[in-house]
Amino acid sequence: MRIGDRTKRKTYLIAFIDDATRVIPYAAFALSENTRAFLPVFKQAVLRRGLPERLYVDNGANYRSQHLSLVCAKLGVALIHARPYRPQGKGKIERWFKTVRAQLLTRLLDADTQSLDALNRRLWVWTEGEYHRTRHRWRHHGLDKLTPLEKWAKTGDSVKFPEPGCDLDDLFLFELQRKVQKDRTVSLNGIVYEVDAALVGETVTLRFDPGAPPKRPIQVCHKNRFVELARPVEPYANCFVKRNRPSRTLESDAPAPEPAMPALQLHQLSGKTQED
Structure with missing residues (x-):
């Protein structure tokens, strides 16, 4: 993708998906997929949608960093790594990536790629305005014909947020x-x-x-x-x-x-x- 000065740069989409509701707590494009790019997205996901009980991530070295393990331990989140060469468990997020390619990336304007911030604003407008408010037919078994946002609203009472005195900026x-x-x-x-x-x-x-x-x-x-x-x-x-x-x-x-x-x-x- 060409960003800013039109120099072609590779971008990586980092995203979290709630397994029960298919809501995207947060997602963002970054210029790398290392721990330093991953953790700010994780922090925004916690701020916006609360603490997960378990965090299921890929088995790559980027997700086995000591710092990620330390952050999850401080938050009380169980960190689970996918088994190598086992795609099971990643189907929902992979389907969401496919939806992004089909419904968002094909409609991007030049203004959306002027900067990484502009690209991420467009991503989040689409996620909150379209994806979360759309019934996705066969893709989302278990949602009872509800949109991800409607399903989330029914489970909102069980969402836990960090304690009021918890300084996430310091913790991360x-x-x-x-x-x-x-x-x-x-x-x-x-x-x-x-x-x-x-x-x-x-x-x-x-x-x-x-x-x-x-x-x-x-x-x-x-x-x-x-x-x-x-x-x-x-x-x-x-x-x-x-x-x-x-x-x-x-x-x-x-x-x-x-x-x-x-x-x-x-x-x-x-x-x-x-x-x-």
């Missing part, structure tokens, strides 16, 4: 580990971030949104505790920064040693980190 953040260099920096996706000098030599967990602007701060965690927000290093200002003094001390896992002499009172220095 990606996590990677990095070792803090001697100049108290870490590198992520070609960008250098400055962290506290107390973390030099330590392995930290960086939590970030891959779709966020490149200069946005990222979370730094150490031993499952939130430490700080790290910001990209400014090359010019970096020339004048002294990096040999930590602004905090890390909490030790071992208990503090007893004073050598009872009469001598030593002050124990203890740094605090904010809990996530």
